[in-house]
Amino acid sequence: MVQAANSDVSNTVMAVMAQESQVDAPPRDSLLAVQNLKKSYGEIEVLHGIDFDLRRGEVHAILGENGAGKSTLVKCLSGFEARNDGHLYVNTKQEFSGADIGVAPSPMTNNEDSAQAIAARDWTHAAAEAAGVVLIHQEFNLAEQLSVAENIFLGSELRGTGLASLFIDKKKMNELSRDYLATLHCTIDPATLVSDLSVADKQMVEIAKTLAKDARVLILDEPTAVLTQKESAALFELIDRLRGRGVGIIYISHKLEEIERIADRITVIRDGDLVGCYPAATLTKDDMARLMVGRELSSLYPKVPAPYESASVALSVHGLHVAGASEPENFELRSGEILAFSGLVGSGRTALFETLVGLRSAQLGSESKIFVKGKEVRLNSFADARAHGVAYLTKDRKGSGLLLNKGLRENFSLYALAHFAGIIIDTRAEQSAFEKAVETFDIRMRDTGVVAGNLSGGNQQKLLLAKMLETTPDIVIVDEPTRGIDIGTKSQIYHFLAELAAAGKAVIIISSDMSEVIGMAHRVAVMHQGNIVGVLSGDEITEHEIMRYATGLKAAAA
Amino acid sequence: MTKIDFKTAGPFIALIALFILGIFVNDAFLSAGNVSNILARSSFIGIVAIGATFVITTGGIDLSVGSMAAFISGCMILLMNALMATIDSLVTIIFLAIVASAAIGGLAGMINGLLTTKAKIEAFIVTLGTMGIYRSLVTYMADGGTLSLNFTLGDVYSEVYYGTLLGLPYPVWVFLVVAVIGYVLLNMTVFGRHCFAVGSNESVAHYSAINVDRIKTATYILQGLCVSIATIIYVPRLGSASGQTGILWELEAIAAVIIGGTMLKGGYGRIGGTVVGALILTLIGNILNLTDAVSNYLNGAVQGVIVIVAVYLQRGAWRAKN
Numbered sequence: 023m024v025q026a027a028n029s030d031v032s033n034t035v036m037a038v039m040a041q042e043s044q045v046d047a048p049p050r051d052s053l054l055a056v057q058n059l060k061k062s063y064g065e066i067e068v069l070h071g072i073d074f075d076l077r078r079g080e081v082h083a084i085l086g087e088n089g090a091g092k093s094t095l096v097k098c099l100s101g102f103e104a105r106n107d108g109h110l111y112v113n114t115k116q117e118f119s120g121a122d123i124g125v126a127p128s129p130m131t132n133n134e135d136s137a138q139a140i141a142a143r144d145w146t147h148a149a150a151e152a153a154g155v156v157l158i159h160q161e162f163n164l165a166e167q168l169s170v171a172e173n174i175f176l177g178s179e180l181r182g183t184g185l186a187s188l189f190i191d192k193k194k195m196n197e198l199s200r201d202y203l204a205t206l207h208c209t210i211d212p213a214t215l216v217s218d219l220s221v222a223d224k225q226m227v228e229i230a231k232t233l234a235k236d237a238r239v240l241i242l243d244e245p246t247a248v249l250t251q252k253e254s255a256a257l258f259e260l261i262d263r264l265r266g267r268g269v270g271i272i273y274i275s276h277k278l279e280e281i282e283r284i285a286d287r288i289t290v291i292r293d294g295d296l297v298g299c300y301p302a303a304t305l306t307k308d309d310m311a312r313l314m315v316g317r318e319l320s321s322l323y324p325k326v327p328a329p330y331e332s333a334s335v336a337l338s339v340h341g342l343h344v345a346g347a348s349e350p351e352n353f354e355l356r357s358g359e360i361l362a363f364s365g366l367v368g369s370g371r372t373a374l375f376e377t378l379v380g381l382r383s384a385q386l387g388s389e390s391k392i393f394v395k396g397k398e399v400r401l402n403s404f405a406d407a408r409a410h411g412v413a414y415l416t417k418d419r420k421g422s423g424l425l426l427n428k429g430l431r432e433n434f435s436l437y438a439l440a441h442f443a444g445i446i447i448d449t450r451a452e453q454s455a456f457e458k459a460v461e462t463f464d465i466r467m468r469d470t471g472v473v474a475g476n477l478s479g480g481n482q483q484k485l486l487l488a489k490m491l492e493t494t495p496d497i498v499i500v501d502e503p504t505r506g507i508d509i510g511t512k513s514q515i516y517h518f519l520a521e522l523a524a525a526g527k528a529v530i531i532i533s534s535d536m537s538e539v540i541g542m543a544h545r546v547a548v549m550h551q552g553n554i555v556g557v558l559s560g561d562e563i564t565e566h567e568i569m570r571y572a573t574g575l576k577a578a579a580a
Numbered sequence: 581m582t583k584i585d586f587k588t589a590g591p592f593i594a595l596i597a598l599f600i601l602g603i604f605v606n607d608a609f610l611s612a613g614n615v616s617n618i619l620a621r622s623s624f625i626g627i628v629a630i631g632a633t634f635v636i637t638t639g640g641i642d643l644s645v646g647s648m649a650a651f652i653s654g655c656m657i658l659l660m661n662a663l664m665a666t667i668d669s670l671v672t673i674i675f676l677a678i679v680a681s682a683a684i685g686g687l688a689g690m691i692n693g694l695l696t697t698k699a700k701i702e703a704f705i706v707t708l709g710t711m712g713i714y715r716s717l718v719t720y721m722a723d724g725g726t727l728s729l730n731f732t733l734g735d736v737y738s739e740v741y742y743g744t745l746l747g748l749p750y751p752v753w754v755f756l757v758v759a760v761i762g763y764v765l766l767n768m769t770v771f772g773r774h775c776f777a778v779g780s781n782e783s784v785a786h787y788s789a790i791n792v793d794r795i796k797t798a799t800y801i802l803q804g805l806c807v808s809i810a811t812i813i814y815v816p817r818l819g820s821a822s823g824q825t826g827i828l829w830e831l832e833a834i835a836a837v838i839i840g841g842t843m844l845k846g847g848y849g850r851i852g853g854t855v856v857g858a859l860i861l862t863l864i865g866n867i868l869n870l871t872d873a874v875s876n877y878l879n880g881a882v883q884g885v886i887v888i889v890a891v892y893l894q895r896g897a898w899r900a901k902n
Contacts, residue, residue, distance in 0.1 A: 381787065404789040414787075422787040425780045427847060436777055437788045439770050446768045489788075 051077050053270040054239050059108035070294045076270040083273045083285035087508035091294040096241050100157035101150030105142050154238035158228045164216045171199035171212035202230040222253035241272040247506040250367045278307040315510045323541030324520040329358035336528035337497050343388035344377045347552035355528045362543035363532045365572050370552035371532045379407040379414045413495035417502035423486045426475030431456045433474045438492035459488040480511030499530040550574045591856040598863045606870035623755035624810045626858035629836035630762040631806030634799040637849030639779040643707040645807050646829030647714035652811040653821035654718040657727045670736045681808045689804020693797030719823035726822040734819040741816040751813040763851040779846030839890040
């Protein structure tokens with residue numbers, strides 16, 4: 023109703039803005055630009071007028087907290103979502119300086135202006151791709167059972183000539199794919215099935231796909247979330263090469279170090295509003311975090327006092343032999359202690375803990391002794407672990423953590439359901455526990471009726487945390503607790519974990535994020551090829567030391 | 581919001597529409613006899629379909645229910661005829677047959693469940709296999725012909741099908757009781773919640789400390805018990821069993837479940853919808869019987885169209901919601 027009363031005013035404003043944007047055409051070297059872009063879902067406006075432009079050969083980072091509207095913005099830019107208002111310009115004329123990607127003539131080139139305004143309804147996904155604007159999603163869009171080459175040419179398969187045009191020219195597709203991959207310094211065989219590739223290689227295939235499409239604007243949404251440091255470094259080199267070729271790259275990440283490393287300009291958005299666009303050189307990481315959150319981050323990592331020497335041992339593990347690992351494993355931690363497990367991706371951290379809590383079977387014939395608070399327990403199933411106060415939060419919150427198509431309350435109570443039920447579930451108790459958890463964990467949602475899949479990543483993680491902590495476990499194991507979430511939510515999660523430790527719980531953090539390991543842990547166990555190779559504490563906890571153990575350069579004397 | 585409501589209410593609206601159609605088609609439609617006939621006939625498929633709702637909600641499928649019903653009927657009849665020689669009390673004989681029926685149904689369901697979960701064979705294949713096995717066993721037991729219940733026994737037992745309470749036949753009451761228990765079990769208990777969880781994402785269920793195999797097996801056992809209950813009230817209707825007994829029940833049961841709004845991919849189930857679905861299927865047959873406009877032989881075709889339209893409407897609503 024208030025909106026209706028103001029509609030005259032806002033119409034006037036919009037008219038003025040429209041006029042302005044007519045006058046204010048985008049810079050001539052822009053590949054892609056939007057002015058005053060607005061986007062609503064239903065009645066809720068999520069982007070309130072964003073200006074953005076991407077130049078040739080630059081990496082333009084978009085920075086913002088989860089739910090700030092970054093993904094929506096790039097969906098509008100790449101034609102996956104139609105904007106509700108604002109202007110979009112795309113440059114379809116300029117040639118790349120790098121000659122080794124042949125640029126196909128685009129269907130929209132016959133225009134006087136180099137940057138052409140495109141109506142919202144015309145900017146479809148197909149039109150965007152035809153204009154060379156390609157979005158690489160967080161979740162890959164690859165057909166797992168097809169080969170690398172077949173994926174690269176999916177939808178635009180090459181055919182033979184003459185009668186052979188009825189058939190796909192596999193040989194040529196493989197050859198070209200090999201060329202594309204070679205320009206990415208990637209040596210995978212184009213005939214390999216995608217299902218056999220590592221996550222990093224799959225990403226290379228996604229990028230190779232964009233080469234096949236002559237991408238001039240490449241949008242990367244959280245590309246390093248699933249990569250190791252080494253793989254990320256390779257990706258950055260690749261980005262540098264593409265930039266050198268004149269490709270414009272829009273880069274979304276929560277990792278400020280990465281943005282510092284590769285971005286030329288940074289656009290910050292907050293709650294759907296444009297905060298500003300800055301040359302990357304003028305911002306420190308602190309500045310970035312402050313602009314994103316809109317307030318000073320007092321401290322990302324809360325101080326957690328080390329447990330008293332006298333604190334009792336909360337968990338003691340002897341001879342736990344993970345299936346396939348070379349040796350059984352021993353470790354223990356005390357109440358109030360935060361023990362981090364570091365290591366490269368694939369070093370066996372998740373397997374170790376999934377075996378501990380009964381989600382996987384141990385090596386056949388192995389015999390382990392596990393003590394929780396001094397009492398020997400057998401954890402043959404995850405339900406046993408729950409009964410003995412050991413909780414494990416999966417790192418795969420979408421695949422194994424939450425029922426994405428179910429409501430928040432049902433997700434919240436699933437693990438602790440026995441708390442709310444004899445035979446019949448007491449939905450009132452369930453609801454009030456849920457409401458309490460929403461408050462405690464600051465879970466933000468559009469309305470309480472949404473399904474878990476509609477929450478932002480950070481809020482999903484908080485919901486998962488609430489779900490697993492509802493049983494009030496004594497030992498909390500969190501696997502990659504902050505992967506792919508924004509810095510504000512990260513800070514919240516660190517504070518939750520710190521509170522748990524302060525309350526005398528034993529906390530284990532499995533993490534590939536070096537700064538969070540260093541910032542949070544009292545001790546760090548480093549794993550390499552399936553086993554713990556070193557345990558660091560106090561001043562020994564440095565990035566350098568951890569990496570030396572993680573890469574196998576150093577191993578503790580046995 | 582109205583679309584979501586439509587999704588829930590859709591089957592009910594269709595039922596009411598069919599009912600009104602029935603009234604126009606033939607005056608006899610509303611007669612007490614016809615209405616109670618519709619309800620009684622719905623109860624077999626309805627009871628089986630309630631079991632199927634659990635299986636499908638949990639992400640499984642059971643194709644063996646029709647054969648299983650025939651097999652249990654055959655076993656019951658053979659057992660009762662045999663017991664005539666040793667036990668005098670006819671009621672005791674019938675009681676023992678009912679116990680045996682439940683045991684066989686539960687066991688048959690457990691076999692389906694264990695083959696699916698422990699042997700890790702797809703439910704479709706397991707139950708396709710057991711479907712063939714039970715069907716051929718009953719044919720073998722009847723030596724290719726028909727097994728008939730002893731006449732004296734049949735007289736006593738027929739009360740279970742033809743008897744009434746408060747003007748409604750017993751099968752209708754049984755249907756009602758099974759539906760209420762099914763509703764409570766699926767919507768209000770931990771077990772029901774776990775069925776939904778397993779059906780929507782097994783991995784999440786596993787990581788929520790749910791024993792996925794046990795839940796799945798339990799749904800097949802429930803399905804077996806429902807088949808057994810349906811058989812117990814079905815045997816006195818005809819007093820016989822043959823290779824033709826319970827033919828296509830599995831498809832009618834699945835159809836009832838789907839018309840009722842349960843999703844075949846799992847994770848979303850409605851007992852109320854299933855009851856309505858079973859009534860709709862019976863109503864179609866009944867209305868075709870009462871009219872000359874469409875041949876009764878086209879019953880299956882009309883049912884098929886209804887299933888497809890029902891799912892189409894659900895999909896449409898589903899898409900609009902997202």
